[in-house]
Amino acid sequence: MNRISSQDLLELVGSFWSRIVASASLTVKLVAGLIAGHRQSEQSVDELVRSISARDIGAGKVSVWTKLVFSVDSKPQFEYGDASQKYGIGYFYGDLKDNKAIYVLPNDIISIPIMYDDPIKPTVSYVENIDYILQNGKLIFRQPFDSTSTTLYAFKLLRDTSHTYRQLGYVIGVNLSDFLFRKIPLSEFWRLYSYGPNYYNIMRLISLCADAPIALHENEIVQGVLMLPEGHIVITDKEIYFLKLNQLPTVKEGQVLKQADSLSSGIQVLHDKMPMMSRNAPDYMLENNNFKYGSIVANPARVIVIKADIAGDRTAALKYFTNIMPLDTKLVLLSNVNVQAVTISDSSMSFQNTRTLSVRTPPFSSNSFTITPKCNSRIKYGSYGF
Amino acid sequence: METSLAQQSSESVFAKEELIIAFIQESFPSLDMSPGTVIRDLVIRLYAHLETRLQEQIDLALISSSLLEISKNPNVVDEEQVERLLSNYNVVKSEGAKAFGKVRIFLNSSNSVFVDANADIVINDITFNPKEAFVLLPAESYSAAPNQRLITRSGTAYTALIDVVASTTGSEGNMRSGSLVASLSPAPATFVSAKVDSDFSGGQDADDNVALLAKMRTGIVGKVFGGREHIKAKLKNAFPGIMDVGSVGFLDPEMKRDLVNGVHSGGRIDIFVKSASYPSRIQEQVIPKLVSFNSVDKEGLFEIVFDENKSSGLYIVESIKALLTQLGSYDIVSDVRALGNFGNHYIEDISKSAFSAYQRVTVKFTVAFDEMVKAWSLSDPAPDISTFITDLAYYIDNQQNLGIFKFYVEYLKLPDLQEIQAYVDLASERSLSADMLVHAPIPVLSSLQIRLLKKTGSSNFDLAKLKSALTSKFNSYGFGERIPGSALVHTVYENVPEGYTVDLPIHMYGVVINPDLSKDVIFSSDALQPPTIYEKGVSPNNVAFFLESDMVDVSIKEC
Numbered sequence: 001m002n003r004i005s006s007q008d009l010l011e012l013v014g015s016f017w018s019r020i021v022a023s024a025s026l027t028v029k030l031v032a033g034l035i036a037g038h039r040q041s042e043q044s045v046d047e048l049v050r051s052i053s054a055r056d057i058g059a060g061k062v063s064v065w066t067k068l069v070f071s072v073d074s075k076p077q078f079e080y081g082d083a084s085q086k087y088g089i090g091y092f093y094g095d096l097k098d099n100k101a102i103y104v105l106p107n108d109i110i111s112i113p114i115m116y117d118d119p120i121k122p123t124v125s126y127v128e129n130i131d132y133i134l135q136n137g138k139l140i141f142r143q144p145f146d147s148t149s150t151t152l153y154a155f156k157l158l159r160d161t162s163h164t165y166r167q168l169g170y171v172i173g174v175n176l177s178d179f180l181f182r183k184i185p186l187s188e189f190w191r192l193y194s195y196g197p198n199y200y201n202i203m204r205l206i207s208l209c210a211d212a213p214i215a216l217h218e219n220e221i222v223q224g225v226l227m228l229p230e231g232h233i234v235i236t237d238k239e240i241y242f243l244k245l246n247q248l249p250t251v252k253e254g255q256v257l258k259q260a261d262s263l264s265s266g267i268q269v270l271h272d273k274m275p276m277m278s279r280n281a282p283d284y285m286l287e288n289n290n291f292k293y294g295s296i297v298a299n300p301a302r303v304i305v306i307k308a309d310i311a312g313d314r315t316a317a318l319k320y321f322t323n324i325m326p327l328d329t330k331l332v333l334l335s336n337v338n339v340q341a342v343t344i345s346d347s348s349m350s351f352q353n354t355r356t357l358s359v360r361t362p363p364f365s366s367n368s369f370t371i372t373p374k375c376n377s378r379i380k381y382g383s384y385g386f
Numbered sequence: 387m388e389t390s391l392a393q394q395s396s397e398s399v400f401a402k403e404e405l406i407i408a409f410i411q412e413s414f415p416s417l418d419m420s421p422g423t424v425i426r427d428l429v430i431r432l433y434a435h436l437e438t439r440l441q442e443q444i445d446l447a448l449i450s451s452s453l454l455e456i457s458k459n460p461n462v463v464d465e466e467q468v469e470r471l472l473s474n475y476n477v478v479k480s481e482g483a484k485a486f487g488k489v490r491i492f493l494n495s496s497n498s499v500f501v502d503a504n505a506d507i508v509i510n511d512i513t514f515n516p517k518e519a520f521v522l523l524p525a526e527s528y529s530a531a532p533n534q535r536l537i538t539r540s541g542t543a544y545t546a547l548i549d550v551v552a553s554t555t556g557s558e559g560n561m562r563s564g565s566l567v568a569s570l571s572p573a574p575a576t577f578v579s580a581k582v583d584s585d586f587s588g589g590q591d592a593d594d595n596v597a598l599l600a601k602m603r604t605g606i607v608g609k610v611f612g613g614r615e616h617i618k619a620k621l622k623n624a625f626p627g628i629m630d631v632g633s634v635g636f637l638d639p640e641m642k643r644d645l646v647n648g649v650h651s652g653g654r655i656d657i658f659v660k661s662a663s664y665p666s667r668i669q670e671q672v673i674p675k676l677v678s679f680n681s682v683d684k685e686g687l688f689e690i691v692f693d694e695n696k697s698s699g700l701y702i703v704e705s706i707k708a709l710l711t712q713l714g715s716y717d718i719v720s721d722v723r724a725l726g727n728f729g730n731h732y733i734e735d736i737s738k739s740a741f742s743a744y745q746r747v748t749v750k751f752t753v754a755f756d757e758m759v760k761a762w763s764l765s766d767p768a769p770d771i772s773t774f775i776t777d778l779a780y781y782i783d784n785q786q787n788l789g790i791f792k793f794y795v796e797y798l799k800l801p802d803l804q805e806i807q808a809y810v811d812l813a814s815e816r817s818l819s820a821d822m823l824v825h826a827p828i829p830v831l832s833s834l835q836i837r838l839l840k841k842t843g844s845s846n847f848d849l850a851k852l853k854s855a856l857t858s859k860f861n862s863y864g865f866g867e868r869i870p871g872s873a874l875v876h877t878v879y880e881n882v883p884e885g886y887t888v889d890l891p892i893h894m895y896g897v898v899i900n901p902d903l904s905k906d907v908i909f910s911s912d913a914l915q916p917p918t919i920y921e922k923g924v925s926p927n928n929v930a931f932f933l934e935s936d937m938v939d940v941s942i943k944e945c
Contacts, residue, residue, distance in 0.1 A: 033406035302652030327635025328820035
């Protein structure tokens with residue numbers, strides 16, 4: 001989309017307004033303000049156009065400029081039931097938590113990519129996941145502000161307005177938050193619903209739920225597997241895939257991959273409609289050479305068992321598998337087999353979603369608390385049948 | 387849509403003004419931009435109004451492209467936009483359809499009469515017209531011309547059937563069997579009364595936004611025999627009258643058909659099709675087999691074997707009687723289900739194919755001799771009992787070929803099961819990996835009790851319309867859905883004038899007819915839940931609730 005720039009507008013009308021208000025600087029600000037307002041309309045038009053496409057629809061709605069004032073009012077307070085936590089000197093309901101870097105934001109804010117101290121000529125900029133993280137309605141800065149009240153301008157702040165569900169998700173009955181649709185795009189559900197449950201479509205959705213990549217193309221050739229502090233990188237002749245820390249690569253250089261092949265331990269097909277039950281399946285699924293499903297014994301030739309580490313909010317997507325998986329076959333998902341429990345030590349906060357932090361090395365820290373992922377125990381796996 | 391600037395949301399305009407002012411005041415904190423200043427009123431506010439207007443138009447466009455939003459604000463969006471949107475989903479808005487069926491006319495003689503094509507036939511305040519002009523004739527004048535209808539005798543009355551069509555579209559025209567005709571104008575000279583012979587069908591409401599929303603999913607979901615949604619979409623696409631489809635597959639606890647030596651073999655899918663909002667009540671004259679006669683009790687035992695067309699999707703035989711005007715039913719002593727020719731499907735026994743297209747129904751009933759005489763259809767007078775017993779062998783041998791005793795049987799069944807099964811089995815459509823068997827859903831025949839408190843002086847309302855609305859709401863729920871009492875209470879308030887209060891609790895009852903024909907009763911005042919009895923093959927995947935307006939009891943207490 002072509003956007004109007006403040007420079008263009010200034011060249012067009014600036015000389016006139018400079019004479020009227022007798023200040024070039026004021027004119028620049030005025031024009032910038034008008035353009036900032038207009039940007040929102042342009043953004044809305046852009047979202048409108050994209051919203052008619054299941055492929056392109058964005059998850060959430062963007063506010064181009066949002067003024068945020070970080071002050072005592074937006075700091076977290078002790079809530080009822082917090083008494084067991086001994087933060088600072090405050091124990092009482094409503095007392096401020098002794099933390100200079102954390103601020104409470106509305107829960108519907110999904111992302112703030114960047115914040116400036118001035119929207120026109122910024123001198124300081126803060127970048128998400130570098131200078132701060134946004135998690136569960138709390139904005140955590142790496143360094144606290146010195147002043148008691150700081151105003152920043154958030155650029156392209158993304159809000160969860162159920163935009164994706166309201167525009168297209170409802171058509172196929174998939175009601176997820178925009179936050180989740182950012183992780184698992186609507187187009188993946190759309191393809192499964194509209195084309196039917198073929199192998200690639202099923203595997204693609206499971207891979208997104210597990211946040212573990214699969215080969216996207218037929219006959220991809222692995223050209224290298226790199227190990228980084230944050231995880232592994234698998235490079236093929238067609239794509240580059242990122243594996244998280246707890247996902248070990250299962251492919252080797254030179255290997256030719258079929259479409260939907262797994263690349264890591266994060267997603268593995270343990271049994272795929274073989275006449276005899278695969279020994280890769282856990283013991284509790286085996287009944288001689290048959291498949292055991294609770295107290296039921298069944299022919300394994302109709303069973304697919306996939307191990308996929310699905311945790312956190314992505315599990316919400318699993319309920320939509322029920323209506324779209326083939327009815328003559330049973331798909332059993334083993335989840336959380338290798339997800340390691342994360343404990344937060346010496347922290348003043350608890351996090352629901354620890355997975356984001358687990359890929360963060362070195363440990364995220366600020367001057368008032370340290371979050372250190374400790375991978376020292378295993379969550380017992382659960383299984384889902386579809 | 388035209389909106390004046392004065393009607394714009396002041397909050398939205400103000401928010402835009404604030405944003406621009408914030409930009410400027412970052413550098414010029416002392417600059418006066420309060421309302422009334424030149425920059426504020428001439429530049430910023432004017433701009434804010436125009437930009438807000440643009441924003442509102444964009445928001446409206448977003449709402450217009452979402453049927454979910456349209457259903458919440460139906461008056462905001464124009465019809466053309468809705469049509470435009472629907473075209474993306476292969477959905478065409480239905481304009482509705484007229485109900486049709488047969489009316490049985492009672493006459494006081496067998497003389498030929500004429501029924502005008504423009505005659506108004508009023509049933510429950512809905513007007514119907516004959517499909518064409520009909521001539522009603524006795525057997526001796528009848529030549530089976532298309533517009534001729536045969537007058538037959540039933541006791542002392544003479545009857546004939548005519549085809550009628552509703553004058554307007556809508557589901558309210560789907561009359562139930564037995565509904566009385568309030569007026570027939572102009573009426574034939576020998577006209578006595580008339581009533582609906584079998585349930586009317588075909589009446590469909592024009593699509594509202596809620597219906598369109600449901601259709602959209604069917605439009606976009608792949609039409610393949612794959613997952614539950616896909617199977618539903620495929621069948622609803624092929625048979626637009628289908629209300630809902632439930633499916634049971636491999637390792638669903640209620641799946642019994644794939645069991646081989648105690649091991650679930652998979653590859654079998656049972657499809658439960660709610661092919662109508664309520665089962666059709668069909669009444670027809672039959673010639674049963676005379677099985678035996680108990681000369682001590684003076685009672686005949688008869689047997690009706692329903693052919694495959696009638697057995698398909700049949701739930702229960704409700705009544706058997708000799709005369710149309712007779713109340714009650716003779717004793718039905720047995721209802722036996724058997725398997726017909728089920729082709730290549732794997733069906734171990736009849737319990738795995740209840741209410742399917744392959745079930746065959748045989749009922750036996752007993753009739754006292756005095757009542758049998760009423761069913762006598764030969765022109766010769768009926769014999770006395772001693773003659774009958776003497777000639778019993780003759781009557782047993784010739785009952786069916788001579789049609790000596792004729793009875794009227796009334797039964798409930800879901801329509802179109804055979805056609806749907808045939809479609810599922812079609813070579814070009816069938817699943818290559820699964821054996822699919824179509825069933826009528828396991829029925830929960832329901833009733834509803836509501837008491838209204840009427841404030842003295844409140845105006846009266848149309849009770850039949852309220853019952854129809856309640857029935858329509860109740861029957862609109864799909865597989866797996868509970869029927870909340872609150873939704874029915876809401877429906878009441880939408881259909882009664884000021885001054886009426888629903889006296890809570892309301893009472894909802896349901897009789898579940900299990901696949902083994904055993905019955906369970908459920909009831910609730912809060913929400914009627916689909917029952918789960920896996921050992922009987924009953925679950926929310928295959929249970930459908932049905933309510934007819936005769937089973938809605940609305941009492942009114944003035945206070």
